[in-house]
Amino acid sequence: MNYKTQQPAILLLSDGTIFHGKSIGISGTTFGELCFNTGMTGYQEIFTDPSYFGQIMITTNPHIGNYGVNAEEVESDSVKIAGLVCKNFSFNYSRDNASGSLEDYFKKHNLVCISDVDTRALTAYVRDHGAQNAVICTDGTSVEELKKQLANVPDMKGLELASKVSTKQPYFFGNENAKYKISALDLGIKTNILRNLAKRNCYIKVFPYDATYKDLADFNPDGYFLSNGPGDPEPLRGAIQVAKEILENNQPLFGICLGHQIIGLANGVSTFKMFGGHRGINHPVKNLITGKGEITSQNHGFAIHREEAENHPEIEITHIHLNDNTVAGMRLKNKNCFSVQYHPEASPGPHDSSYLFDQFIENIKASQN
Incomplete structure (x- = not known):
């Protein structure tokens, strides 16, 4: 359960589809190829996996952040995903060996995130329409401006990362x-x-x-x-x-x-x-x-x-x-x-x-x- 007042945020796909949600707290915009991961655990390993560089991650598990973060559960020295889309973000966590909250971890790495999204509907949309670029916006930038910026984001095909x-x-x-x-x-x-x-x-x-x-x-x-x-x-x-x-x-x-x-x-x-x-x-x-x-x-x-x-x-x-x-x-x-x-x-x-x-x-x- 979230106990903080969250600001409105949007996820805009390159085909013009918009999903609405709330900001985790980091203000800004982030661009990348939208993809989803079906894992029920291991979100910190996913977020720090260098293979996800340049991608906005949809987590199909509805609860993210509930067990916090641990310094030993990383696959690199920093968060590598371009942004996060989730359903329920837990600002509070409960695990004996957690070293901190996922919220603080994201703030440290300046990761723009959107929660309270219907991730089942979004995952089904990506599955049916294929991978495409998207932008998460939590700072109120207009949709028209976001569309212009998104049009300039290169496709993953041919991209050396x-x-x-x-x-x-x-x-x-x-x-x-x-x-x-x-x-x-x-x-x-x-x-x-x-x-x-x-x-x-x-x-x-x-x-x-x-x-x-x-x-x-x-x-x-x-x-x-x-x-x-x-x-x-x-x-x-x-x-x-x-x-x-x-x-x-x-x-x-x-x-x-x-x-x-x-x-x-x-x-x-x-x-x-x-x-x-x-x-x-x-x-x-x-x-x-x-x-x-x-x-x-x-x-x-x-x-x-x-x-x-x-x-x-x-x-x-x-x-x-x-x-x-x-x-x-x-x-x-x-x-x-x-x-x-x-x-x-x-x-x-x-x-x-x-x-x-x-x-x-x-x-x-x-x-x-």
């Missing part, structure tokens, strides 16, 4: 005396990916999105990792070239989400912008190798073309998304490389997909024999 969230300088993660060394290309890497690798006796050097293969190779790693991240993969020519050179040398390579798409592009398989995308922690995937199902966390608006992957002589599709049969995972038949379109580090299963990190380590071991 990895440079906005990638590290500026290389850094290390984990125990420097660990058994395995990993070079990771940061296209928007989630902290929990690094935790999962470090937990498996890996010492990781994380490189900026525009690092070269030589940069990564100079660390003399046992394996290479291509991370998740925001935006369209096709403009990332440098990352695609890095993937090509890793594959030419047949070194162990693992890609997640955007990294998966980069590996596809490096092998001549094109990507496409999805109508609505996959975002949530309840997405069903089938492992075609084992025949087992996995409940997965997903966050992507682009995917690789399944028909092109099926017709590629060196690619084997290993996982499919059971809702729409899109490619959820693949491996290269004659290279030490595999990738998935979902997030095993998020573990909503909770452990359905954690084997993928173990598989990466096994591939590293095999390359050393």
